[in-house]
Amino acid sequence: MFWSAVSVPVISSHSPLLRSSKNSRLIRDGEIALSHSWIPPSSRIRGFRSRISGRILRLRDCTDAQNRSTERSRTGTRAERTAVKSAQTAVRARQRTVDHHSARPRRTPGFAIWKGVPAVCSAVASVRSGAVDRRAEIGALSQAVARSRLADRSAEPIGKSGIRRAPRFEEIAVKLQVALDVATLEDALTLARQTADHVDILELGTPLIKAEGLDAIKAIKAAHPDKLVFADMKTADAGELEADLAFAAGADLVTVMGAADDDTVRGAVAAGRKHGKDVVADMITVVADRVTRIREVSKMGVSFVEIHAGLDEQAKPGYTIQTLLDDGKQAGVPFSIAGGIKAESIASVQDSGATVAVAGGAIYSAKDPAAAAKNLKSLIR
Numbered sequence: 072m073f074w075s076a077v078s079v080p081v082i083s084s085h086s087p088l089l090r091s092s093k094n095s096r097l098i099r100d101g102e103i104a105l106s107h108s109w110i111p112p113s114s115r116i117r118g119f120r121s122r123i124s125g126r127i128l129r130l131r132d133c134t135d136a137q138n139r140s141t142e143r144s145r146t147g148t149r150a151e152r153t154a155v156k157s158a159q160t161a162v163r164a165r166q167r168t169v170d171h172h173s174a175r176p177r178r179t180p181g182f183a184i185w186k187g188v189p190a191v192c193s194a195v196a197s198v199r200s201g202a203v204d205r206r207a208e209i210g211a212l213s214q215a216v217a218r219s220r221l222a223d224r225s226a227e228p229i230g231k232s233g234i235r236r237a238p239r240f241e242e243i244a245v246k247l248q249v250a251l252d253v254a255t256l257e258d259a260l261t262l263a264r265q266t267a268d269h270v271d272i273l274e275l276g277t278p279l280i281k282a283e284g285l286d287a288i289k290a291i292k293a294a295h296p297d298k299l300v301f302a303d304m305k306t307a308d309a310g311e312l313e314a315d316l317a318f319a320a321g322a323d324l325v326t327v328m329g330a331a332d333d334d335t336v337r338g339a340v341a342a343g344r345k346h347g348k349d350v351v352a353d354m355i356t357v358v359a360d361r362v363t364r365i366r367e368v369s370k371m372g373v374s375f376v377e378i379h380a381g382l383d384e385q386a387k388p389g390y391t392i393q394t395l396l397d398d399g400k401q402a403g404v405p406f407s408i409a410g411g412i413k414a415e416s417i418a419s420v421q422d423s424g425a426t427v428a429v430a431g432g433a434i435y436s437a438k439d440p441a442a443a444a445k446n447l448k449s450l451i452r
């Protein structure tokens with residue numbers, strides 16, 4: 072399940088409704104994230120009213136926060152106006168980054184969760200809701216703005232200044248993706264059935280797609296319509312055509328090689344736009360100057376990059392997942408990690424700020440794949 076960039080203040084996070092709801096996740100006291108499926112598409116753009124804990128709150132996404140805060144800045148006390156104005160500036164600056172990195176930020180707010188945007192949006196929403204103490208909220212707003220400014224610097228390598236990356240994703244659990252790296256559709260359906268309850272994304276591995284063809288995407292999606300289906304096409308040429316085929320077969324996310332020609336990446340992105348779906352740039356084989364290429368492909372409109380060490384690279388002596396995590400931290404764009412994630416390493420993947428953790432061997436090679444997936448999920452804080 073994807074969690075929306077909408078991060079809303081709640082009056083009481085102790086509400087049984089919020090605690091038990093499959094559709095909301097407590098980020099921290101006073102703030103929840105809502106699942107995409109729970110938010111009608113139009114509301115992701117315009118905001119909507121929802122009754123939570125008996126109070127009506129205004130929910131909005133990052134772009135909406137910008138618009139609404141304009142209204143707010145016309146009224147209220149001087150302190151409120153100043154606070155909202157700084158938030159507006161911060162949100163706009165962040166939004167520009169979102170626009171820059173993703174051609175479809177408004178339609179994919181889930182991938183816009185980075186660099187302090189939700190914190191600012193949430194704080195703007197708090198001030199606007201008028202439901203809680205204004206002084207406290209203005210304090211929260213200022214903090215969010217400061218955090219966003221700090222995050223501005225996070226794209227730069229950590230240098231002598233000693234400035235560390237500002238916290239970005241850590242309040243929101245990383246999504247778990249199982250790589251169905253098996254050779255038959257039958258085995259893939261079995262593995263998907265065993266693990267679906269514990270994962271957010273079902274990935275059809277490249278070998279599976281090659282063995283069974285695009286119909287395998289259709290079959291997995293039909294069996295698990297509530298899950299995001301990721302087609303690991305690893306497209307190296309004819310990006311638009313190949314991505315189009317995978318999306319038409321039912322994929323929600325499709326990979327294109329980050330090492331491919333820029334036009335191949337752009338082509339896949341164009342297909343993604345046409346279908347309203349997401350393209351992921353797989354950075355497998357890009358090792359030298361990986362951060363530079365990650366930033367380049369991000370600007371081409373992919374939803375996020377997969378920083379990936381393939382099975383052959385993992386088999387080399389001295390391989391460590393840490394280099395992938397370090398590059399993710401340094402790149403300052405949304406990323407997933409794939410490269411032999413195990414129970415021992417999944418916490419560090421989350422700490423790196425990854426959006427998605429991809430696990431193949433740790434699940435399909437386990438004696439009990441369901442238990443392995445469940446365990447990995449439980450290790451995500």
Ligand SMILES: O=C([C@H](O)CO)[C@H](O)[C@H](O)COP(=O)(O)O
Nearest residue numbers: 250277409410411412430431432
């Ligand atoms: O993409 C993958 C690889 O290239 C084989 O197709 C894997 O799905 C990915 O590496 C995740 O698997 P593990 O590395 O075994 O966790």
